[in-house]
Amino acid sequence: MDKKINSHHWLPFTNNCDFLDDPKLLKSASGMYYWDQYNNKVLDGGSGLFCSPAGHCVESISNAVYQQLKRLDYAPHFMRATEQSFQLSEQLSALLPDPINHIFYCGSGSEAVDTAMKIALAYHRLVGNGQKQRFVSRERSYHGVNFGGVALSGMLKNREAYGVGLPGVVHMRHTWLEGNSFTPGQPEEGAFLAEDLQRHVELYGADTIAACFVEPIAGSTGILVPPKGYLERLRAICDQNNILLVFDEVITGFGRTGNPFASQTFNVTPDIITMAKAITNGAQPMGAVAVSSKIYDAFMDKSESGLPELFHGYTYSCHPAASAAALESLRIYQEEGLFERARSLTPLFQEAVHSLADLGIVKDIRSFGLLGGVDLKSQLKPGILGYQVQKKLFEEGLHLKTTGDCAILAPAFISEPIHIEEMINKLKQVLQVFDAS
Numbered sequence: 300m301d302k303k304i305n306s307h308h309w310l311p312f313t314n315n316c317d318f319l320d321d322p323k324l325l326k327s328a329s330g331m332y333y334w335d336q337y338n339n340k341v342l343d344g345g346s347g348l349f350c351s352p353a354g355h356c357v358e359s360i361s362n363a364v365y366q367q368l369k370r371l372d373y374a375p376h377f378m379r380a381t382e383q384s385f386q387l388s389e390q391l392s393a394l395l396p397d398p399i400n401h402i403f404y405c406g407s408g409s410e411a412v413d414t415a416m417k418i419a420l421a422y423h424r425l426v427g428n429g430q431k432q433r434f435v436s437r438e439r440s441y442h443g444v445n446f447g448g449v450a451l452s453g454m455l456k457n458r459e460a461y462g463v464g465l466p467g468v469v470h471m472r473h474t475w476l477e478g479n480s481f482t483p484g485q486p487e488e489g490a491f492l493a494e495d496l497q498r499h500v501e502l503y504g505a506d507t508i509a510a511c512f513v514e515p516i517a518g519s520t521g522i523l524v525p526p527k528g529y530l531e532r533l534r535a536i537c538d539q540n541n542i543l544l545v546f547d548e549v550i551t552g553f554g555r556t557g558n559p560f561a562s563q564t565f566n567v568t569p570d571i572i573t574m575a576k577a578i579t580n581g582a583q584p585m586g587a588v589a590v591s592s593k594i595y596d597a598f599m600d601k602s603e604s605g606l607p608e609l610f611h612g613y614t615y616s617c618h619p620a621a622s623a624a625a626l627e628s629l630r631i632y633q634e635e636g637l638f639e640r641a642r643s644l645t646p647l648f649q650e651a652v653h654s655l656a657d658l659g660i661v662k663d664i665r666s667f668g669l670l671g672g673v674d675l676k677s678q679l680k681p682g683i684l685g686y687q688v689q690k691k692l693f694e695e696g697l698h699l700k701t702t703g704d705c706a707i708l709a710p711a712f713i714s715e716p717i718h719i720e721e722m723i724n725k726l727k728q729v730l731q732v733f734d735a736s
């Protein structure tokens with residue numbers, strides 16, 4: 300690359316050189332649509348980045364944030380709190396599966412994952428198992444970009460430039476099996492992949508493993524749906540070996556699978572749930588870690604008295620504006636029945652996504668709830684075709700995320716059938732162009 304570019308702004312997860320040739324600026328948004336700098340209307344097929352199930356620029360959320368900032372702009376949460384942070388915790392607890400009832404706040408999904416890792420280590424130490432320091436996660440997982448989450452994640456490009464990272468993390472195989480291609484919902488085959496956790500127990504010893512981290516559905520790497528029985532088996536192995544099971548629900552939380560959390564949809568209760576994104580409908584940055592009573596009680600009962608139970612926290616833990624956005628988002632989700640709406644839209648959405656199966660360029664399609672992943676066949680280096688496809692899609696008026704050569708659909712829950720039809724038609728048209736070339 301001999302091309303020199305000069306911009307004050309360095310964009311994340313972006314080819315900056317290419318971007319600056321033809322910048323894609325988002326100028327405004329409303330409901331299901333963005334508008335770019337030329338006033339082109341762009342349908343949002345990805346809820347931003349899985350963030351906005353209630354659609355964009357919901358007036359009552361914007362107002363709640365504005366009113367909050369006028370009343371109390373910033374409040375530290377080290378030895379202080381707000382009424383709203385307690386209210387929010389109570390409401391989140393009501394949505395979460397029992398006994399996951401205690402919430403620790405942070406500013407993003409990446410912070411939530413690293414916080415959960417620290418809680419897991421500190422918990423075992425408190426109860427006399429300080430030697431439990433390893434983590435088990437999975438290939439093709441995404442757990443954010445901080446050092447802990449990068450170590451857990453199973454994506455080469457997100458790891459290779461950053462040295463050895465955090466030691467003591469081992470990976471299970473991912474859950475994609477060729478034989479399950481084009482399966483809508485949960486595949487029948489593949490529960491045996493959970494035995495990888497058992498193999499790590501046998502190789503490293505249960506007494507060295509603190510926690511097993513998985514996304515119930517691997518989202519960012521292309522909607523890898525857990526085979527039937529897989530999550531249940533992970534739960535059983537964790538129970539037998541005193542390993543904490545952590546569900547990273549940064550994408551699947553807040554209704555994406557038709558229930559508040561995927562844990563409820565799959566009927567498997569972990570010990571810790573991480574969340575972010577839709578917690579505020581994307582209107583403010585916020586992440587959170589919810590832990591079971593067993594974990595919380597251990598900290599409250601066993602920590603040294605007079606000192607913080609957990610030496611961890613962020614300047615922006617539970618920022619008042621984020622709390623206000625979260626409280627209003629939860630109200631809307633509930634009053635407008637958006638999780639039920641996600642559930643009832645699912646059959647139509649799945650049928651629409653799977654209608655792309657006939658295209659020659661399509662290698663596999665997976666779907667669950669309002670999540671769809673369309674793998675593309677490519678002769679190019681991995682990721683190049685996906686990049687070109689998402690760029691062309693934006694020009695044709697559809698925003699969605701691609702990871703590698705997979706196009707990922709995650710519509711807002713306010714979608715009408717006509718929006719789903721528009722998404723699929725646009726995707727089909729663009730894929731036909733690439734198919735023919």
Ligand SMILES: Cc1ncc(COP(=O)(O)O)c(C=O)c1O
Binds near residue numbers: 407412443547549576
């Ligand atoms: C499962 C999962 N965990 C963590 C993260 C990181 O969240 P953030 O980008 O808010 O740091 C993401 C982001 O997509 C995610 O999908």
